[in-house]
Amino acid sequence: MKQRAYAKINLCLDVVYRREDGYHELEMIMAPVNLYDTLNFEFSDELRLHSNVPYLPLDRRNTIVKAIELLREEYGFKENFEITLQKHIPTQAGMAGGSTDGAAAIRALNKMLRLGMDNEKMVEIAKKVGADVPFCLRSRPAFVTGIGENLEHFRVHTPFYLLLVKPYKGVSTKVAFETLDFSCAEHPDCRKMRQALIANDYEGVLQSLGNTLEQSAFKLVPQIATIKRDLLGLGFDGALMSGSGSTVFALTRDPELLEKGAAVMRKKAAFIRKTELRPQEEPGWMNRSHQ
Known part of the structure; x- marks a missing residue:
């Protein structure tokens, strides 16, 4: 059984506070991008x-x-499986490369073994695998709260192109959270981002870009900040680090700038990908492939 495991980006990420149980309360806008690992499961x-x-x-x-x-x-x-994994999503990139593969395994076994899990049960298992795994089960745009387990799906009506750029060094999610200084942390409004994405408000999307964890990641891997600055300098409309890093994504509606940016950044980074959000069944959605 073949599965596609889609990467995600965080168009908005607010680390609200540190909880008493050691986890962090989050508000996020997560969206799948047209970049995926492929997995094949056989008995x-x-x-x-x-x-x-x-x-x-x-x-x-x-x-x-x-x-x-x-x-x-x-x-x-008692059954076992032979799994062939073709990785395209880089590691320590803030794009859920490991989480999405785990979600693919849950989906595949549910079908192969006829386990009969409904969405609620699959999410219960997914939460035990990792914080981003519940989102990756369906890979649809969502407003995400808690530690990643509460999802409110919505449709995006705002098209744009994305350039993904990852430096050579990754970021440990654990360390990024541990080194976060809440006394000077930024808290972007993820509800405004959701509203802008739904309303085809591109300017609103650009104004709502924000990620609390950039504070930590820029100190841990300074090249992340350099890449973000370079992308904005090239003329992209907005740029942001995804998740805990180290991937930075840049937004544009200009396909020529997308090509130019990719050519320039290819000399400066470990991973480059021209893409967009995972295509939806919507008239006018920009679903051309940029593999």
Whole structure:
């Protein structure tokens, strides 16, 4: 069984406060982009995972393995699987590369084993795999709260192109949160971002871009701030770091600028991708491929 596992970006991310349980209360606008890993699941006599990325762990540090073992504990099945993973989403990039693969495993096993999980049950399992996994189950634009488990899906009516740029160094999500200084933290309005995306208000989208975690990430990996500054200098309408980093995305409605920006930044970064939000079934949606 084949699955596509879509990457995401955070068009807005507010770390509201640090909770007593050690987690952080969040408000986010998360949206899938047209960039994905591909996974193929087949029944096997033992669990095997093959990947074009040789350094992936094969124990519970791997979200695919963790999802399978959590489902095995819940449902008691004996079947095993041979999984072929083709990675296109970079690691430590703030694009849910591991989370989306774990979500794909939940979807695949639900169908292959006929587990009969409804969305609520799948989210329950997904929360145990990782904070971004509930969103990745459906990969639809959402207003996300809590630690990532509460999702309100909505349709985006504001088209634009995206240039994804990741520096050579990644950012540890754990360290990014640990080093956040709330005394001077920025708190963007993610509700305004949702409203702008729904209302085809491109200027409102640009004005609502914000990410509390840029504060930490810029100190940990200064090249992130440099990339953001360079993208704005090239003429992109807006730029923001996604998640805890280290990917920066830039927005434009000009396809020529998209091409120019990609050519310039390719000399300065480890990963470049021209793309847009994952196409929706909407008239006029810009769904041309920029692979």
